[in-house]
Amino acid sequence: MTPEQWIAHDPDPVTAAELARCDPDELSARFAHPLSFGTAGLRGPLRGGPDAMNLAVVLRATWAVAQVLTRHGHGGSPVIVGRDARHGSSQFAVATAEVLAAQGFSVLLLPDPVPTPVVAFAVRQIGAAAGIQITASHNPPTDNGYKVYVEGGMQVAAPVDREIETAMTAAPFADRIARSPVQPADTxxxxxxxxxxxxxxxxxxxxxxxxxxxxxxxxxxxxxxxxxxxxxxxxxxxxxxxxxxxxxxxxxxxxxxxxxxxxxxxxxxxxxxxxxxxxxxxxxxxxxxxxxxxxxxxxxxxxxxxxxxxxxxxxxxxxxxxxxxxxxxxxxxxxxxxxxxxxxxxxxxxxxxxxxxxxxxxxxxxxxxxxxxxxxxxxxxxxxxxxxxxxxxxxxxxxxxxxxxxxxxxxxxxxxxxxGVHESALVSRDVAGAAEAADLMRRLRAHPPQQMAGFDLTTIDLLNHPGRLRSDVLIFGGSGGDMSVRVVVRPSGTEPKIKFYLEVRCPASTNLRDGRQRAAALRDELVSAVRRW
The missing domain is CATH 3.40.120.10 (Alpha-D-Glucose-1,6-Bisphosphate, subunit A, domain 3)
Known part of the structure; x- marks a missing residue:
């Protein structure tokens, strides 16, 4: 879909006008990387375009969810829709409910803002096929999001999340997606x-x-x-x-x-x-x-x-x-x-x-x-x-x-x-984008650290794991005497960062304070070391 087509079919005149004011470079950037399913759904800034949270994206995402649920044999089943109190949440929740209703689902639209766990609970309690919560959790006030639960009240996971993402690319123009009115219900x-x-x-x-x-x-x-x-x-x-x-x-x-x-x-x-x-x-x-x-x-x-x-x-x-x-x-x-x-x-x-x-x-x-x-x-x-x-x-x-x-x-x-005493720390390194993050992970794979803070290290690369743990994650660990160290490295799934998770373990001595001081000193050595990677 071209930017011109998106703007012409944006059902929200505010975001349509915003996109129309964008210069060519900004418009190109907004259409280069559409929002993808990350932490059980979508999350992004509130603004126009496919790379953000807005009415058009919500309508298309909900149409895609409806297609996938129907394909999996859940057509006409109950679906719960809830929301938090962020900017846009009420409008997005109503739109979500109306699209699902038009696709034949039995929709329970919760009347007031609710905690996200209530929606997960409701899906499980009622036996709903799915639940959708409009929320950006702890993101900045400029953001919103779209969280999907499936049967059992569990967050959507692979391969269903990829199916929804694929279906979104085939969704009709946002203003042509059917909607049926839904009355909020307090059950x-x-x-x-x-x-x-x-x-x-x-x-x-x-x-x-x-x-x-x-x-x-x-x-x-x-x-x-x-x-x-x-x-x-x-x-x-x-x-x-x-x-x-x-x-x-x-x-x-x-x-x-x-x-x-x-x-x-x-x-x-x-x-x-x-x-x-x-x-x-x-x-x-x-x-x-x-x-x-x-x-x-x-x-x-x-x-x-x-x-x-x-x-x-x-x-x-x-x-x-x-x-x-x-x-x-x-x-x-x-x-x-x-x-x-x-x-x-x-x-x-x-x-x-x-x-x-x-x-x-x-x-x-x-x-x-x-x-x-x-x-x-x-x-x-x-x-x-x-x-x-x-x-x-x-x-x-x-x-x-x-x-x-x-x-x-x-x-x-x-x-x-x-x-035993366990001392942990988190070190985050900002990166310019996915390419820089991938480059750092490649470098660590090609030349893994052999030693750190006096410990010889072994490397576990979860990209080589044959089962559910297969992921872009590196684990470096070592032990000596009565102590052990562990560093887990992975790109963040929601931010332009590489994250290093550190932990030191040592047995508790008769003096717990001494044991903690010993572990904390070693943890600080690890922090200094990974900052140089």
């Missing part, structure tokens, strides 16, 4: 989700919680879920509680970013909270802050992942399978071995983690996490990361520890003594 899905998430609590006890939804859609649902779980002493960051698509109080609406959790940590200190919780804007991720003798600090995604994994396995009579990704800490594997539970390592992303038990007959998934603060603590209900249910469970663990006169910090110490 009690949100209430059912809240009830289920509240009941994953395993112990008793009270806790004072400081909470922020970072201007996203998780605030009211999280507070009500915590209340039903028995956590009534919840203090919220007032300036960040209501949904606001401009995210005015944070530079970047991601709890992992420096400064993003400053307000909730300050509130936690002011009110004497026991724990701080920060949800990302669509509430599928959860960051945790704890008080320490040196003041409040945020736990890393791995630390929270260890705590939740150990807690779930310790309370499960017959251990099920647990999973984490190739870039996450190795400690969960040690925790699983301690409890005699199957452990699965997957590629990065919950489209893989949700299917971690696919080849484990008789061992259903009970927990999965990735280091980017994503946790699946109730896979029978939500086969995706879920920040709200994770918040309930980490509060539950903190309340139990408080009843015992201990803390989450004590729990981390116990894990380190049992499984």
């Amino acid at each position: 009690g899905v949100v209430g059912s989700y809240i009830e289920r998430a509240a009941h994953i609590r395993r112990s008793a006890g009270t806790l004072r919680v400081a909470l922020t939804p970072l201007h996203g859609v998780g605030g009211a649902v999280a507070v009500e879920t915590l209340r039903r779980a028995g956590f009534t002493d919840v203090h919220c960051v007032a300036s960040q509680f209501s949904p606001d698509p401009d995210f005015p109080t944070v530079a970047f609406p991601n709890p992992e970013e420096p400064g993003a959790t400053d307000a909730v940590l300050a509130l936690a200190a002011d009110v004497g909270a026991d724990i701080a919780i920060a949800l990302d804007p669509d509430a599928d991720r959860c960051a945790v802050g704890i008080p320490t003798p040196a003041g409040w600090r945020m736990l890393s995604g791995n630390e929270t992942g260890w705590l939740l994994g150990d807690y779930i396995l310790s309370r499960t009579p017959v251990p099920g399978a647990v999973a984490s990704t190739v870039v996450s800490s190795r400690m969960l594997a040690a925790i699983a071995a301690y409890y005699g539970a199957p452990y699965v390592e997957t590629l990065t992303g919950f489209k893989w983690l949700a299917r971690a038990d696919a080849d484990l007959p008789g061992a259903a998934l009970i927990y999965a996490y990735e280091e980017a603060i994503g946790y699946c603590v109730d896979p029978d209900a939500v086969r995706d990361k879920d920040g709200i249910s994770a918040a309930v469970l980490i509060c539950d663990l903190a309340a139990m520890r408080k009843e015992q006169g201990a803390s989450l910090l004590d729990a981390l110490d116990e894990l380190a003594r049992r499984h």
